[in-house]
Amino acid sequence: MSLPDLTAKVVLVDIEGTTTSISFVHDVLFPYAKKNAGDYLQKTWRTDETKQIVTDLQQYLEFTEYMESLESPYAETHKLIAGFVEYLIERDLKLTPLKTLQGLIWAKGYETGELKGHVYEDVPQAFQTWRNAGLQIAVYSSGSVAAQKLIFQHSIAGDLLPQLSAHFDTHVGHKQQSESYTKIALSLAVEPQHVLFLTDVPGEAVAARDAGMLTILLQRPGNAPLTEEQESTFVVIKDFAALHTIKLP
Numbered sequence: 001m002s003l004p005d006l007t008a009k010v011v012l013v014d015i016e017g018t019t020t021s022i023s024f025v026h027d028v029l030f031p032y033a034k035k036n037a038g039d040y041l042q043k044t045w046r047t048d049e050t051k052q053i054v055t056d057l058q059q060y061l062e063f064t065e066y067m068e069s070l071e072s073p074y075a076e077t078h079k080l081i082a083g084f085v086e087y088l089i090e091r092d093l094k095l096t097p098l099k100t101l102q103g104l105i106w107a108k109g110y111e112t113g114e115l116k117g118h119v120y121e122d123v124p125q126a127f128q129t130w131r132n133a134g135l136q137i138a139v140y141s142s143g144s145v146a147a148q149k150l151i152f153q154h155s156i157a158g159d160l161l162p163q164l165s166a167h168f169d170t171h172v173g174h175k176q177q178s179e180s181y182t183k184i185a186l187s188l189a190v191e192p193q194h195v196l197f198l199t200d201v202p203g204e205a206v207a208a209r210d211a212g213m214l215t216i217l218l219q220r221p222g223n224a225p226l227t228e229e230q231e232s233t234f235v236v237i238k239d240f241a242a243l244h245t246i247k248l249p
């Protein structure tokens with residue numbers, strides 16, 4: 001495989017819907033976090049890390065909404081927060097403390113082998129090809145940096161973590177804000193036009209493009225369908241192998 005005529009020095013990949021199926025995140029990871037949140041919070045309740053997460057979670061407007069939605073109060077605070085965590089996961093909210101907590105809960109599942117990170121079968125070969133071509137690979141996901149490392153380290157295709165040079169999560173900013181991509185390029189010490197961002201979400205592609213990055217959309221099985229306008233605005237590929245056969249504008 002050879003790379004198309006692109007000037008990228010870094011390939012920046014999203015996870016859910018790009019390297020990994022949406023169903024793995026929604027049908028395996030999220031249920032695992034929901035099931036184990038109460039136990040995790042109870043065991044770590046007195047640690048500074050958990051105290052900080054709980055304080056941060058309570059700052060969101062959603063916490064007030066959640067409290068108002070309760071029909072009867074919880075006797076124990078860790079159960080109240082576990083209920084709030086479930087409430088947030090069911091709404092797929094990408095709040096930074098929620099994502100931090102999910103990563104901490106998933107760690108045990110990966111450690112015991114109960115969880116194995118899904119990656120599409122073209123991903124390991126593409127990572128190898130890009131690295132052989134001298135490109136760096138970085139990750140930008142709403143999942144915490146710790147969670148990103150776990151999914152690639154314990155992937156169904158083996159340990160892919162050594163292929164990755166940098167990780168970014170919502171601490172850098174939200175994925176549909178172009179400043180986040182400007183900050184990522186600065187942190188990678190490359191011009192944005194030398195970064196190729198691969199994602200399934202058109203709003204993220206627009207934000208990255210507005211920051212000057214090259215952007216390609218993934219249409220993986222199970223991803224949300226793209227509109228005709230999105231398909232005509234962006235290059236769309238069905239997998240990473242297709243990246244090596246397309247001609248970029």
Ligand SMILES: CSCCC(=O)C(=O)COP(=O)(O)O
Pocket residue numbers: 014015016017025029094099102140141142143144147148151175
């Ligand atoms: C890091 S694996 C878990 C993915 C996750 O929690 C998530 O919200 C996915 O968001 P993405 O930005 O990768 O689409």
Ligand SMILES: [Mg+2]
Pocket residue numbers: 014015016017018199200201
């Ligand atoms: Mg995604």
